[in-house]
Amino acid sequence: LTAAKRPSVVWLHNAECTGCSEAILRTVKPFIDELILDTISLDYHETIMAAAGEAAEEALHKAVAAPDGFFLVVEGGIPMIENGAWGKVSGKTMLETTKELAPKAKGVICMGTCSCFGGVQKAKPNPSQAVSVKEATGVTTINIAGCPPNPINFVGAVVHVLTKGIPELDKDGRPNMFFGETVHDNCPRLKHFDASEFAPSFDSEEAKKGYCLYELGCKGPVTYNNCPKVLFNQTNWPVQAGHPCIGCSEPDFWDSMSPFYQQ
């Protein structure tokens, strides 16, 4: 993984909030500097690259034309309305650029629910007619779902792709090794669910004691993700912090999982 010639990675930003890039900046195994300086060559990333304007575009063209090829990471959904005209970078629509690069890439990783499934842009009434990368391009993607995803899952997928190829995926394109179990399966509050001990309100004594948040809206039983096992920032995750899981790694969760709170 630390070979002299590091694999080239191009990271596109489409319609999104940049929360997924913020998440990857907080990776600790390895730290972000080790990831982008020793493991991969992050040749284009609009948020963190030093270059701007024409120099940035030049870096993109060079990476895409390199004889060893490139891997594509996509953050954000793709607006389809008016042939993609609602989302442009450097004069080209997000639709045009993603459609051009995805079929050429050695592999396409979607970072976050926006690129995996359309995300918040696709929530009703979906004014920009946003869709996922797979829907927009027809290319099969490795979906690191979550809003945002855990950076550990992204790094794990990258390492797997580089060393062993594409990991085994579920029906929604998510690697089974990270998304094979529900949040509920590994939740520390599960013993209370099994004993029918539910917190009646967020500020109740039962909530403080760690009772199950199901009756307050928790979607952990129908959400596939490894949050309780890997934590965010090695510290915490929503349910441990007293917040119900809102199903952020599931397709169309903004519509299908709402209302997020029941009280």
Ligand code: SF4
């Ligand atoms: Fe932001 Fe969530 Fe979309 Fe990531 S998946 S870009 S965190 S809205």
Ligand code: SF4
């Ligand atoms: Fe399941 Fe949510 Fe209760 Fe945890 S808090 S046991 S994930 S329903």
Ligand code: F3S
């Ligand atoms: Fe998302 Fe639920 Fe984990 S909201 S971060 S999948 S606990």
